[in-house]
Amino acid sequence: xxxxxxxxxxxxxxxxxRYFTIGEVAKLCDLKTHVLRYWEQEFDQISPxxxxxxxxxxxxxxxxxxxxxxxxxxxxxxxxxxRQWLSGEQAGDDAxxxxxxxxxxxxxxxxxxxxxxxx
Numbered sequence: 001x002x003x004x005x006x007x008x009x010x011x012x013x014x015x016x017x018r019y020f021t022i023g024e025v026a027k028l029c030d031l032k033t034h035v036l037r038y039w040e041q042e043f044d045q046i047s048p049x050x051x052x053x054x055x056x057x058x059x060x061x062x063x064x065x066x067x068x069x070x071x072x073x074x075x076x077x078x079x080x081x082x083r084q085w086l087s088g089e090q091a092g093d094d095a096x097x098x099x100x101x102x103x104x105x106x107x108x109x110x111x112x113x114x115x116x117x118x119x
Contacts, residue, residue, distance in 0.1 A: 013111035019056040029065050042079050
């Protein structure tokens, strides 16, 4: 279920705010809203706050969703495989997992630095 466009688009930096609506997260992660709702059922790591039938995601949720997107759309994992990867059940894969998280963090920081330099 790849999204339209290139398989590895440059995602925009995550704004510095506390909560994001499902529409904002969909845009930030280049996904459809129905995919986010489905992933909430499949991945315990995604837990938006629900108030008055609305979902509010926090920054950590957005990072996890981007990680899931990468695992599924770019690295070829199945949902079950991505679930195992995120829960750390694959023995010997911890080093690769931490490298991926460090790379993702560095990318986020570089994007933030670029945004700050533009001011």
